[in-house]
Amino acid sequence: MAVTVDLVVLTVRDDGSGPALAVLLVERGEEPFLGRWALPGGFVRPDEDLPGAAARELAEETGLPRGSVHLEQLASYGTPDRDPRQRVVTVCYLALAPDLPTPRAGTDAADARWVPVARAGVDPGPLAFDHDRLLADAVERARAKLEYTPLATAFCAEEFTVAELRRVYEAVWGTPLDPRNFHRKVTGASGFLEPTGATTTRDGGRPARVFRRGPATALHPPLLRS
Amino acid sequence: MAVTVDLVVLTVRDDGSGPALAVLLVERGEEPFLGRWALPGGFVRPDEDLPGAAARELAEETGLPRGSVHLEQLASYGTPDRDPRQRVVTVCYLALAPDLPTPRAGTDAADARWVPVARAGVDPGPLAFDHDRLLADAVERARAKLEYTPLATAFCAEEFTVAELRRVYEAVWGTPLDPRNFHRKVTGASGFLEPTGATTTRDGGRPARVFRRGPATALHPPLLRS
DNA sequence: GCAAAAGTGTTTGGGGTACACCCATGT
DNA sequence: ACATGGGTGTACCCCAAACACTTTTGC
Known part of the structure; x- marks a missing residue:
């Protein structure tokens, strides 16, 4: 059984009609879901803990210093068929960042960009895996947390x-x-x-x-x- | 890498000085931590999803019909050395139940009982693994959720x-x-x-x-x- | 009648919304 | 002078805490 971390990296940036909430998405460069857009993420290595894996993936995708981004665990998802290759349980992390330059694509991604959350999962079609659900859960959590933190x-x-x-x-x-x-x-x-x-x-x-x-x-x- | 579910089963029952919050603990019948008290839990089977695994473990430990207990995912814990045998990532679930009869011990447990949360992890010593932390996180979550749900x-x-x-x-x-x-x-x-x-x-x-x-x-x- | 617990009314204060108003700059 | 956004004062409303008071049972 494999364990991955997936990241919902949110920022506020101008989308042409004023500031809007945007999420970092990557275009998959490998099967499954080749060419589809997905949340950044990857496998947890044997010697690192979960927050460490999330911080590493975040640094690989954004190139940001670790201290400047808020990182928090959200929930885990483990439906048996969520990855067609093998049984994968993913731990989803929420990251909140100030407006950043357009990110560079990671090692296994064909492209990476900021997408307004209103368009993510809609405009070029649904996200890979169950990432539409992860994104929706993360956005709702972020909205709620602004109230009391x-x-x-x-x-x-x-x-x-x-x-x-x-x-x-x-x-x-x-x-x-x-x-x-x-x-x-x-x-x-x-x-x-x-x-x-x-x-x-x-x-x-x-x-x-x-x-x-x-x-x-x-x-x-x-x-x-x- | 192994994936387990651990359960924090809470109830309110009289502990001699009025109603008090209590947690279901099991005495471990196997190594590691043989003889120590721990949260009930077990490995996720290849064909079941995470809520299914939690519900199965809950039924095995309490014998309760599934619908009568509230079950909700809390968080995941995956420090590399949290289990001395192998790398284990555990998904912690919170279960809330009405006052139940004293539970029967599960298959791999020597004993099972309700322990007031004020004494859990203190009276007969710390819990096995990182279960003291899981329990503390769960109790805080339960307290917070009573406010707005x-x-x-x-x-x-x-x-x-x-x-x-x-x-x-x-x-x-x-x-x-x-x-x-x-x-x-x-x-x-x-x-x-x-x-x-x-x-x-x-x-x-x-x-x-x-x-x-x-x-x-x-x-x-x-x-x-x- | 008396104790005990359920349920209602009333007062009071703090925080929220709505909005009038003043302040300090750039042009 | 005027526009633009920063910041304060104030009236009103709702809700929550505190607590006096009434209701309905068992003994």
């Missing part, structure tokens, strides 16, 4: 403004938020944001204060989608 | 009173709750409880209305520990 900062650069953080929430949830109330809520949640003291005018208008993520691991009170 | 009903018999449901929450969370506000909240959450029309005086005092679980899958609004 400071995870949205994982989509931002190290330093960011409240408006940039708000655009992350709006992209992931797909809803517009009131800028004034959003500002009050996130600056009021203790440990969520730490002011750097700097300001920026990169968004135009009055200069915005610049923050970095604070030490909090949960949001009190939570931000609700309502 | 109707899962507490899985600890109750098919028909129950509001007070019985409240004692479940108090046992799992370890906090006393105001009976009046609790009553208003659970009866007000749409789809949580369905009245049967019957009443009972098994708790003494004024007769209590009897309920069964409703169709809701999430609680609006949630019950918060705060």
Whole structure:
């Protein structure tokens, strides 16, 4: 029985009509499902643990330093026929990254690119294996986690403004938020944001204060989608 | 590489000082960790999926009909040295059951019993493998899920009173709750409880209305520990 | 009657939404 | 001066905590 890790790498990037949630997909260069789009992933090696395997695959696909990406286990999938070659149990990981350059294709992939989640699994057809389901589960988990954890900062650069953080929430949830109330809520949640003291005018208008993520691991009170 | 499922089976039962959260443990009858207490579990067979393997192990250990127990996947653990025999990745499942008779020992277990979670891993020493960690993760998940899902009903018999449901929450969370506000909240959450029309005086005092679980899958609004 | 538990009403405070308003910059 | 976005103040509403109070049984 083989064990793999699959990665749902999400980011927020402009898709032509404003910031949108996007997922990293690779075009398979081998059978099965040759030519189909799939989540990046690969086999767990005998000497590495599960988070280690996920981090290795992530580094191979994105070339990112390990510390700059949030990585968290989601769930495992092991239907006997999910891989036609042999019995494979896969452990799915969720990775959240700031807007990255277009990734390079990994060793066993023909191509790799960011795809808006609204089009993934639809536009060039369903994903390989059961990856449509993995992706749907991951997106729902990410949406829920933004409510009660400071995870949205994982989509931002190290330093960011409240408006940039708000655009992350709006992209992931797909809803517009009131800028004034959003500002009050996130600056009021203790440990969520730490002011750097700097300001920026990169968004135009009055200069915005610049923050970095604070030490909090949960949001009190939570931000609700309502 | 081998794949197993491990089960954290939780129930609420009287431990001498009122209702308390308890976990099903088995005494290992084989090496490794012979004589130590552990979570029930076993290898996934080549022809069964992960939920199927969990349900089979659960039935072998408790003898319960499959429909009466809530079963949900928690997480996977695969540190290379967690089993001294060979590389094993385990998928941990959480099962919630109403108060059951003392279970029979399974095929490869010397003994099986309910242990209050406060004593598990402490009283006769640490559990086998990394099961202390699995248990801690599972208990935290169960506590969190009671807040925003109707899962507490899985600890109750098919028909129950509001007070019985409240004692479940108090046992799992370890906090006393105001009976009046609790009553208003659970009866007000749409789809949580369905009245049967019957009443009972098994708790003494004024007769209590009897309920069964409703169709809701999430609680609006949630019950918060705060 | 009295104890015990079920269930309801009422007060009060905190947090959410909606939105008016002011602030600080670029052009 | 004006547009643009940052940030604050405030009124209103809903819900949750706290607790007084009524209801319905067993003994």
